[in-house]
Amino acid sequence: MRRLLAVGLTTGLAVATLSGVAAADPGADPAHTDAAGAASAIQTADRLVADPGTELIAGPADRFHRLDVDSGMGLHFVSYERSHDGLPVLGGDVVIVTDQAGAFQYAQSGLSEPIDVVTEPTFTAAAAIDTAATTVDGDVTSAPRLVILAWDEPVLAWQTTLLSATDTGMPTLTYAYTDATTGEFIQSHDQTRAGTGNTWYNGRGGTIEFGTTAQSGGYVMRDPNRPNLSCARQGGSPYTNTQDTWGNATGDDLVTACVDAMYAAGVLWDMLADWVDRDGINGNGSAYPLYVGLNVQNAYWNGSSATFGYAPGGQLVPLDVVAHELGHGIFQTTPGGSGGGNETGGLNEGTGDIFGALTEWYDGQPDDGNHDTPDYLVGERADFLIRDMANPAAKGHPSCWSSSIPTTPVHAAAGPINHWFYLTAEGTAAGGPGVPGSPTCNNSTLTGVGIDNAGKVYMGALMGKTSGWTYTQVRSAALNFAASSPVFATCAEYDAAKASFDAVSVPVSGSDPVCNK
Ligand SMILES: [Ca+2]
Ligand SMILES: [Ca+2]
Ligand SMILES: [Ca+2]
Ligand SMILES: [Zn+2]
Structure with a gap:
């Protein structure tokens, strides 16, 4: 049954905060309105x-x-x-x-004189490919494009696009230009900027790479390979810099906050592609803009962008918080959207936490005190621990589903789905760092199937989401997916997911689907 409650009703455009504390009105620059x-x-x-x-x-x-x-x-x-x-x-x-x-x-x-060039090429596109491929690293990705290259004296040129990877594995697009009249190589430039950022959270004392774009006079904090991913101060345009090195590695600096936020969003994006077969945050090859500098201890999602405040440990942009907010974008853009009452809102919050954990484990940072070591906690890297997926009760949230969930505040109502995800991934026994062990609501002993497989099950459930989603419907969607999807060769994931739903007291509607593999 779909429950609509006057209190806590959420819609697709509702502001979803990271913690239960209400966010301040972010305000707006009058010029922007x-x-x-x-x-x-x-x-x-x-x-x-x-x-x-x-x-x-x-x-x-x-x-x-x-x-x-x-x-x-x-x-x-x-x-x-x-x-x-x-x-x-x-x-x-x-x-x-x-x-x-x-x-x-x-x-x-951009021009200093009118264009005066012959617009019929003398050399062919095929000749341009030969020239580009022998001069520039990478594979030619598409047919060359005839352009007028006018950054200097205008010339008729073939623009050839090549794809390669940096030594850290970051995809790099290179544009190579050959003169279409003389056949000579003119120049090439990388479209992808492996911008270098001085990080606060992701290897303090070191640097990380993230996507930036070259523009006239320098660089802008806009990822060319992850459309719509950019970072700005609240209400501003994406940060620009004359050099492609950003931030000062201090916890209160907003450019440094954007370094860490861009990095986190990039890891989430890559995890989605690699582990759960999703194209971008919205499933359609696009991300969302990020804003930093909100003057509250919180972060929020507003339906089209994510905004981050501060925490005791610095600006509130560690991996799990950034992925949490963008996780609301995933929830919103999977079928059924994000409308519903507190139970749906709790699932929306849990979705954010699940993508936060997936992002940390996908990145797999070392346990050296300077990095964001993988765990199932939310906010710990910013000294702002607000939820514990292995044991929600440790933070005062329900670990087990009950009939009171539909009237429980949304961040607490995330407890059972977070607990389910932990148990499906890791089981009940303690493992290595970040895996503390977990009690169940039915005293069962469980073995996990790994966080990547738990992520596949949950993403599959989200792809079967309907509006006003309930825990019972999550159980149905997750088990139908696990029983049907060819990504699982056996019923091991189905069995783990089902046992974990039982372990957090999520009821069955009718009967569970059957797995035959
Ligand atoms: Ca798609
Ligand atoms: Ca961590
Ligand atoms: Ca964490
Ligand atoms: Zn949230």
């Missing part, structure tokens, strides 16, 4: 690009395509890319800037 001014700025800018004249250094064959409007510090910034004779002009982009009311102030053009 001046929608009328932004619309007026777009009108002004669109008029200018329709008749660009000398302001934009454009000839009659040039056309402009609007990309975005950003607002800040009293101005609107309307950006465009340019084509010439139908060919993309790399370096031909313009930004038209207006005041808050939309009156033209100035324009930035």
Whole structure:
């Protein structure tokens, strides 16, 4: 039965916090909410690009395509890319800037002189592939694209894309350019930035790599291989830097917080692809923007981005907290969305905690005191331990399902699903570091199937989610998945999941599905 409760009703767009403490209104920069001014700025800018004249250094064959409007510090910034004779002009982009009311102030053009090139290639795309492949590391991923390369003197060029990996295994896209008129190699550049960040949580005293993007004059904290993953101060645009080295490795520094947040989101993304066959956070190849610097001891998900405050141990961006917030994005974008009462809300919170644990174990950082060692605790790396999946009761949360769960606050109502996940992954006996052993609600003794397999079972359950999800429905969805999915060769995962549901007192609706493998 679907229960709708007046108290604690959640919707897909509800703010979901990390702990039960209410988050403050994050506030908004007034310039960002001046929608009328932004619309007026777009009108002004669109008029200018329709008749660009000398302001934009454009000839009659040039056309402009609007990309975005950003607002800040009293101005609107309307950006465009340019084509010439139908060919993309790399370096031909313009930004038209207006005041808050939309009156033209100035324009930035990437060109210093009008384009004057022959637009018919002399050398073929096949020749460009040969040249690129002998000059640049990696495999050619697609047919070369004819462009006008205008970062310097404009030339007609073939852009060839190659994929390789850094020595730390990070995928790297390289664009190679060959002159389409002379056949000569011009240059190449990496699209992927293995930005180097000075970390606070993930190897204190050392550096980590995360995705950044090169742009005019430097770099921006935007991951080119994980669309929509960026990091900014609350209400701001993604951080930029002239160098691709970021942060100062102190716990209160917000750029350092973004280093750790970008890193965590990247590990979650990779874990999803590697362990549970999910394409991006939203299942469709996309992530969500991250914001740091909220002035409360909490973190939250608002339906389209995640915002992080602070904790006793530093900014609140360790692996499990970042993955928890983005886990709400997974819950929201799996079937049925995130609508429902406290029981569904508890499952939503547990989903965040489960993805937090999966992210820590996937990363497998060493136990040396400087790293975020894998565990089934939530928030411990920021000295902000709020939940214990092996033993929810240790933090005052229910370890066992009961009929009072539908009226239990959502962060506490995560207890039984967290406990189920722990038992499915690890069983009841204590293991190595991070695996403390776990009591059951029915005094059973269980053997786990490993966190990667527990993750597959739970992701499979999420893929069968329906709105207003209940623990009983999770049991059905998880066991149907484990019994049916070819990722499991035997019924071992089904058996472990089923025994763990029994061990945390989740009732069966009718009868469990049968596993025959
Ligand atoms: Ca997909
Ligand atoms: Ca940890
Ligand atoms: Ca943890
Ligand atoms: Zn949450």
